[in-house]
Amino acid sequence: xxxxxxxxxxxxxxxxxxxxxxxxxxxxxxxxxxxxxxxxxxxxxxxxxxxxxxxxxxxxxxxxxxxxxxxxxxxxxxxxxxxxxxxxxxxxxxxxxxxxxxxxxxxxxxxxxxxxxxxxxxxxxxxxxxxxxxxxxxxxxxxxxxxxxxxxxxxxxxxxxxxxxxxxxxxxxxxxxxxxxxxxxxxxxxxxxxxxxxxxxxxxxxxxxxxxxxxxxxxxxxxxxxxxxxxxxxxxxxxxxxxxxxxxxxxxxxxxxxxxxxxxxxxxxxxxxxxxxxxxxxxxxxxxxxxxxxxxxxxxxxxxxxxxxxxxxxxxxxxxxxxxxxxxxxxxxxxxxxxxxxxxxxxxxxxxxxxxxxxxxxxxxxxxxxxxxxxxxxxxxxxxxxxxxxxxxxxxxxx
Ligand code: ADP
Numbered sequence: 001x002x003x004x005x006x007x008x009x010x011x012x013x014x015x016x017x018x019x020x021x022x023x024x025x026x027x028x029x030x031x032x033x034x035x036x037x038x039x040x041x042x043x044x045x046x047x048x049x050x051x052x053x054x055x056x057x058x059x060x061x062x063x064x065x066x067x068x069x070x071x072x073x074x075x076x077x078x079x080x081x082x083x084x085x086x087x088x089x090x091x092x093x094x095x096x097x098x099x100x101x102x103x104x105x106x107x108x109x110x111x112x113x114x115x116x117x118x119x120x121x122x123x124x125x126x127x128x129x130x131x132x133x134x135x136x137x138x139x140x141x142x143x144x145x146x147x148x149x150x151x152x153x154x155x156x157x158x159x160x161x162x163x164x165x166x167x168x169x170x171x172x173x174x175x176x177x178x179x180x181x182x183x184x185x186x187x188x189x190x191x192x193x194x195x196x197x198x199x200x201x202x203x204x205x206x207x208x209x210x211x212x213x214x215x216x217x218x219x220x221x222x223x224x225x226x227x228x229x230x231x232x233x234x235x236x237x238x239x240x241x242x243x244x245x246x247x248x249x250x251x252x253x254x255x256x257x258x259x260x261x262x263x264x265x266x267x268x269x270x271x272x273x274x275x276x277x278x279x280x281x282x283x284x285x286x287x288x289x290x291x292x293x294x295x296x297x298x299x300x301x302x303x304x305x306x307x308x309x310x311x312x313x314x315x316x317x318x319x320x321x322x323x324x325x326x327x328x329x330x331x332x333x334x335x336x337x338x339x340x341x342x343x344x345x346x347x348x349x350x351x352x353x354x355x356x357x358x359x360x361x362x363x364x365x366x367x368x369x370x371x372x373x374x375x376x377x378x379x380x381x382x383x384x385x386x387x388x389x390x391x392x393x394x395x396x397x398x399x
Contacts, residue, residue, distance in 0.1 A: 001082050002392050004385045006089040007128025012061045017389040026076035030061035040064045047074040059131040086132050086141045087392030090125045092118030093145030100391040103141040142392040149179030152220040176224035178206045182214045184387040185327045185380045201321045203314045208328035209237040215314035231266050234306040237280035240270035275299040282330045304340035315348050327382040333361050349374030
């Protein structure tokens with residue numbers, strides 16, 4: 001069986017897949033590592049448990065996960081050797097990692113070298129890898145990078161128009177994220193349409209708490225809305241997306257904001273939350289907008305408008321598109337957002353069927369465009385864990 005793990009600074013999310021990556025035998029989350037109120041929530045079949053205990057480190061978290069997986073009542077394996085490989089979600093692989101890779105000492109060193117580019121995420125990923133390797137030393141561990149899928153972007157898409165040598169020296173460029181999701185959705189779209197992925201010119205909208213779009217031509221990423229880090233592009237739950245960098249200097253010089261305050265504002269106090277003043281959750285924004293709350297309506301309109309502009313830009317970049325795909329929490333569940341994004345895009349061949357759009361919620365995949373539209377619009381639920389498990393199975397020689 002293949003264990004997929006996703007380590008954040010205070011969380012470990014995990015899923016245990018069957019060897020053929022067809023079923024999930026168990027899954028769960030360790031939360032608040034190193035904080036008060038830490039828990040393990042674990043589920044195998046219809047057995048669910050929550051353990052509340054002190055979890056001071058990722059190592060203790062992993063021990064709890066293995067114990068839960070081995071448990072007679074709510075476990076999913078009878079022997080730790082039933083785990084034949086471990087797949088790790090890795091956030092930033094810079095321009096070093098262009099695909100998933102078996103983890104060895106060189107990979108660890110290169111991941112360490114990428115820490116300055118992802119100071120919050122990569123150290124957590126590294127801790128997770130080291131702790132999991134200690135507990136499961138005899139099986140292959142594989143790293144699957146959020147950035148890798150976008151390494152096919154041409155220089156004109158990933159270069160910032162800043163001094164070239166400076167950017168080169170400090171590895172400043174567009175990297176893009178959500179790559180594992182885009183890769184899964186791109187493949188699944190081709191499967192659903194029964195067409196070779198090479199025929200598809202797609203814009204994929206990954207709209208979750210974090211959100212980004214990718215222009216995917218023939219299965220390869222040619223542009224994406226996030227950049228060096230994860231705040232630019234479209235507006236998100238609490239992140240701003242694109243804005244004029246002059247605002248940073250203005251807030252610093254005229255309003256006496258420190259860089260830390262500006263950083264927090266851009267990442268944690270902006271987006272849907274910042275504009276609405278109410279919530280970062282699209283469900284609340286939609287309800288409040290429906291009840292006449294003006295700033296929620298503005299947040300909803302702005303969210304859809306920013307996405308719409310990127311779709312236009314990527315259609316231009318690829319010389320037209322034939323598929324538009326929505327995925328992640330908002331993309332998979334919000335007919336209102338999809339309708340607002342597609343409104344007025346008839347000139348690109350994008351029109352949607354209202355009934356099909358309303359029905360595509362809660363994990364349903366399918367086409368929502370009008371039958372005569374030249375662009376096929378789809379909802380395709382993402383599954384990053386499955387993509388990581390598939391890569392792990394392949395690299396570990398299990399498939
Ligand atoms: P993350 O980026 O954290 O993985 P998800 O992809 O799970 O996020 O998306 C979470 C977001 O999806 C929530 O913040 C919420 O705004 C949105 N969402 C979930 N269900 C619905 C729904 N029924 N309608 C509108 N938005 C929804």
